[in-house]
Amino acid sequence: MTRIETSWGPWEAAPLDEVVALMRGLTAPWWVAGGYAIELAVGRSYRDHEDVDIALLRRDQLAVRRLLDGWDVHAAVVPRTTLRPWALDEVLPEHAHDIWVREHPDGPWRFQLMLDEADGEEWVYRRSPRIRRPLAELTVEENGFHRLAPEVQLLYKSKGMRPKDKTDFKTILPLLSQGQRHWLDKALETEHPTHPWREHLRRDSHLSG
Template sequence: MPRTETPWGPWEPLPLGEVVALFQGLEVPWWVSGGYAIELAVGRVYREHGDVDISLLRRDQMEARRLLQRWDCHVADPPGTLRPWAVDEVLPEHAHDIWVREHAEGPWRFQLMLDETDGEEWIYRRDARIRRPLASLGVASGKGFLRLSPEVQLLYKSKGLRPKDELDFTEVLPVLTGPQRLWLDQMLALEYGTHPWRDRLRR
């Protein structure tokens, strides 16, 4: 796995299988997300990954923190900074990005991303008008865990349009179903109005 440097120490992500094995001890919903969610949808390896992302619901954060009580967890609060996440702390509503490593001297190993909900609906944290049933978020990976549905992951990736996000969109576009393309096109229209991915989704 690649090693990258940050102002808060190096990233040296664990293999995806090791992170999945850890989270199989968690009895609340969670999903492999980020670039790996797209790669699993594509069905083949096509790029390196600088991190491993696991998504879970904000309401389940304390179960996850207890699972990781022996790990060194930091939260981006406020964004652009990192501070320790205590085992008994309920995170504020604006905090959703958590970095995790084995100990304070080690490299960062994976990220947790907290998703918002209203009952049994998922809420897109950048635009609360965008919602869908929680049951539709995860897709079986065929490997004993769920991955985040690709159209949802692409919505998260649609903001920055980094080169890796463009590559992920290009690679997964041929395997998106008609309903997945339609949903993403409609949500991009709602959030942005115009967006460079919309024309390609409708071809």
């Protein structure tokens, strides 16, 4: 893994299998997110990964914090200019959803936790709460753990449009089903009506009809 310097210390992502092994100790639902969620859906490695993202529901935050007792865990403060320690049994404020984790204060950051919103049995997209999805359809089982459905991960990536996000979209696009394309197109219509990905999603499909 590449070592990256940040304003809050070096980042050296742990191997995905090590993070998955750790998270298996959590009884609450969790899933692999970020670039690895796309790569797992593709079924092969096609680019380097600078970080490892694990997501879970905000309502399960105390369970994961207790799992990480003994680790150095910090929450990003919005606007994201600082990190602050996340105390054991502390309920984070609603604006905190990005968490950095490392073994000890002198070591590099190893992975991130992302807190997702939910309303009963529905996942709610925090950037546009009108976009929702049944929790049962949010993830896909992968070798005994879950990964975020690629169309949902692409929705998150649609905001940044970083080179790696464009690579992920281009790589997974031919593998998306008609239903996955339709869901992402409608979600983008709600949040980003003129997003350039919409044209690609509708090309060679029946979405435009």
